[in-house]
Amino acid sequence: MARTTKPSPLRVLIAKPGLDGHDRGAKVVARALRDAGFEVIYAGLRQTPEEIVRAALEEDVDLIGLSILSGAHMALFPKVLALLKKERASSIPVFAGGIIPDEDARRLKKAGIRAIFGPGTSLEEIVTTAQRLARSAA
Amino acid sequence: MTRARPLPPAARAIVSGDRRALARVISQVENREPSAASVARALYPRTGKKPVIGVTGPLGVGKSSVINRLVARLRDLDRTVGVVAVDPSSPYSGGSVLGDRIRFERRVDDAGVFFRSMASRGEVGGIAAATREVTRLLDAAGFDVILVETVGSGQVDLAVRDVATTSVVVLVPHLGDEVQTLKAGLFEIADVFCVNKADLPGADVARRDLAELVGLGGARSGWRPRIVATSTTQPSGIEELWSAIEAHEEFLDRTGARRADERRRVSAEIVELVRERVGRELTRRLEREPELRRWVDRAVERTLDPHTVADRLARALGSR
Numbered sequence: 282m283a284r285t286t287k288p289s290p291l292r293v294l295i296a297k298p299g300l301d302g303h304d305r306g307a308k309v310v311a312r313a314l315r316d317a318g319f320e321v322i323y324a325g326l327r328q329t330p331e332e333i334v335r336a337a338l339e340e341d342v343d344l345i346g347l348s349i350l351s352g353a354h355m356a357l358f359p360k361v362l363a364l365l366k367k368e369r370a371s372s373i374p375v376f377a378g379g380i381i382p383d384e385d386a387r388r389l390k391k392a393g394i395r396a397i398f399g400p401g402t403s404l405e406e407i408v409t410t411a412q413r414l415a416r417s418a419a
Numbered sequence: 420m421t422r423a424r425p426l427p428p429a430a431r432a433i434v435s436g437d438r439r440a441l442a443r444v445i446s447q448v449e450n451r452e453p454s455a456a457s458v459a460r461a462l463y464p465r466t467g468k469k470p471v472i473g474v475t476g477p478l479g480v481g482k483s484s485v486i487n488r489l490v491a492r493l494r495d496l497d498r499t500v501g502v503v504a505v506d507p508s509s510p511y512s513g514g515s516v517l518g519d520r521i522r523f524e525r526r527v528d529d530a531g532v533f534f535r536s537m538a539s540r541g542e543v544g545g546i547a548a549a550t551r552e553v554t555r556l557l558d559a560a561g562f563d564v565i566l567v568e569t570v571g572s573g574q575v576d577l578a579v580r581d582v583a584t585t586s587v588v589v590l591v592p593h594l595g596d597e598v599q600t601l602k603a604g605l606f607e608i609a610d611v612f613c614v615n616k617a618d619l620p621g622a623d624v625a626r627r628d629l630a631e632l633v634g635l636g637g638a639r640s641g642w643r644p645r646i647v648a649t650s651t652t653q654p655s656g657i658e659e660l661w662s663a664i665e666a667h668e669e670f671l672d673r674t675g676a677r678r679a680d681e682r683r684r685v686s687a688e689i690v691e692l693v694r695e696r697v698g699r700e701l702t703r704r705l706e707r708e709p710e711l712r713r714w715v716d717r718a719v720e721r722t723l724d725p726h727t728v729a730d731r732l733a734r735a736l737g738s739r
């Protein structure tokens with residue numbers, strides 16, 4: 282083991298907490314991040330906050346992306362942040378995408394979600410932000 | 420085992436069950452960081468006694484689903500399990516989507532299981548090398564059984580033999596022609612065939628066809644590959660699958676094949692490491708040393724041929 286010429290790929294966990302059954306948006310984001318050179322660990326649907334945090338730690342990711350449509354974000358996102366804190370892993374930035382009202386978004390950002398993307402956000406913006414956040418943590 | 424020197428802190432943390440430390444060192448191994456090499460070296464004497472089960476086969480046959488069921492079975496048997504699932508990196512971006520975790524269910528507080536996704540990051544030889552290091556870390560971390568998932572395409576599946584003590588090849592009914600083309604690669608490495616999706620029609624036929632092919636192949640070094648039908652959706656055959664794997668592991672112990680296989684693997688690993696080092700050194704010297712540069716130039720100009728240059732180089736290097 283020696284010699285690193287290329288920078289190591291950044292690792293991101295993409296997970297969908299909550300009970301809604303659609304992950305098209307999350308998959309599109311996952312592919313965009315892959316095309317930007319990320320190693321995307323795709324955890325899939327209906328993940329509990331506990332499962333998400335455990336996956337993030339086992340996979341040693343630089344970033345966590347949460348996608349949600351069900352409206353349960355005010356319960357689930359802070360739970361993820363709290364569990365990360367409990368595990369002393371608050372240095373892993375968390376971003377979120379989905380249908381999140383402005384007022385909620387403000388509160389979630391205050392709680393520590395680093396970026397929130399609504400339905401109209403361009404993939405380019407998501408990728409750029411993800412790179413910035415992940416590099417700040419890596 | 421003599422172990423006079425104390426372990427470096429990261430190695431000690433891994434041995435004592437610190438999963439965060441394990442996760443971090445795995446990243447360092449993947450990134451080929453020098454710090455990982457010293458941890459790997461320190462832990463090496465503690466490794467090599469655990470069954471490492473390679474699970475390979477074409478995309479979509481249910482490898483991850485089978486692994487999920489196997490893990491549950493092993494937990495019922497009170498065995499702890501480390502899993503590493505390898506997926507290819509995109510040759511264009513270097514990125515990847517690692518989706519094997521989707522199939523993975525467990526009690527979230529079960530410390531007896533560790534699951535890690537890994538991207539191949541391009542180099543075929545490199546996959547085997549990094550995967551091997553990661554299985555050793557899982558071994559040193561104390562897991563009773565180590566499972567490795569790889570996609571069986573081209574050379575990747577063959578790399579499984581360089582890592583696993585038992586190789587399971589997963590197939591599905593109605594492979595037809597595919598079985599023929601797979602024969603060359605996957606048949607050479609299979610200790611156990613798992614015909615998954617046995618809930619679908621055609622599983623019996625597939626099993627029979629396979630049995631015929633296995634019969635033709637004869638028994639490789641005294642072991643005739645077992646064939647097991649499984650379903651992960653209407654769970655069946657998983658206990659039989661584990662029994663077949665255990666039977667092979669027992670065969671390895673009974674016949675001394677375990678040591679012979681390990682010897683072959685370690686020897687290949689050493690050759691690979693030397694090849695890497697010598698290759699690197701040679702590339703450097705071919706650029707720097709005027710005399711060696713001239714030989715290359717002459718080959719370019721066709722006044723020498725590459726074989727002759729190689730002969731001379733081998734002699735020149737050997738004499739040092």
Ligand SMILES: Nc1nc2c(ncn2[C@@H]2O[C@H](COP(=O)(O)OP(=O)(O)O)[C@@H](O)[C@H]2O)c(=O)[nH]1
Pocket residue numbers: 477478479480481482483484485519522615616617618619649650651652653
């Ligand atoms: N009918 C049926 N489908 C299965 C079975 N095992 C897996 N699958 C499905 O096959 C697809 C691929 O499974 P996965 O485990 O991801 O395959 P892998 O690519 O080989 O790891 C998924 O849609 C699974 O639900 C099985 O035993 N029966």
Ligand SMILES: [Mg+2]
Pocket residue numbers: 482483484518519568
């Ligand atoms: Mg898989």
